[in-house]
Amino acid sequence: MTTIPEIRFDITAGVATLQLCRPAKRNAVTPGMWDSILRLLETASAREDVQVLVLKGSGGAFCAGADLSAVKAADGSVAQEYRNLAIDGINAVATFPVPSIAVIDGACVGAGCSLALACDVRVASGNAFFSVPAVRRGIVYDRASIERLDRVMGPGRAARFLYTAERLDPAEALSAGLIDDYSGNVDEAAERFATAVALGDRATLIATRGLLRAERWPSVAV
Incomplete structure (x- = not known):
């Protein structure tokens, strides 16, 4: 698949790996990166050999968020075109048909x-x-x-997190329900998960994931 330099994408042994590669900006996402994410995931979602999606960053960061130079319009307002593209990119991850894992190192903002x-x-x-x-x-x-x-943290904890823009370390994030685990070797932990999932029956994985998502997010498109 064709990618831009800021996005690396690979499919090996049933594992699709999407890596953000803009380390100088802690992998802040540009419009071109969102567009590439959309195209790559759309193509990969139809491949029968893909069993699991791994999402990761590079250079000691997961993702510092949006590229702020693209978020703000010239008049200081939020650029709606960028916002729509970002939401579409996030939704492409959420709706990817097989199980997915975020491998988080450094900034997740x-x-x-x-x-x-x-x-x-x-x-x-x-x-x-x-x-x-x-x-x-x-x-x-x-x-x-x-x-x-709100679903993973609970309404009160989510409100505090959003209203105060507080910064959580891994132990706090685990306690709050934001992450499922933290490890001294996060890549090894993610590889174990991805390898185990890749052994499953694809149709069953897709059906099970759909049921889990419908239970957790009944009112939001996932």
Whole structure:
């Protein structure tokens, strides 16, 4: 598949790996990156040999969120075109038909949290940290991500996280329900998960994932 330099994509032994590769900006996502994510996932979702999706960053960061130079229009308002593209990209992860895992090292901020929340499973390194500073930047966090956050953290904890833009370390994120585990070797932990999932029957994985998603997010398109 054709990719741009900021996105690496590979399918090996049933595992589709999408890696954000803009380390100088902690993998902040540009419009071109969102477009590439959309195209790649659309193509990969139809491949019968794909059993699991792995989403990760590079250079010691998962994703620092949106590229702020693209988020704000010239008049200071939020660029609606970028917002729509970002929501479509996040939804492409959420609706990918097979199980997905976010492998989180370093910054997981803003839209990075949205990408992680769109995955079924989230594992983090000891260096990971989590924050959604949208309220400080005049940006309303998207509805689907708010509902996912509410479901995993609970309404009170999610409200505190969003209203204060607090920063959580891995232990705090695990306690809050934002992640499922953290590890000294997060890549090894993710590989174990992906390898185990790849052994499953694809049709059964898709059906099971659909039931889990319908139970957890009944009112939001997933």
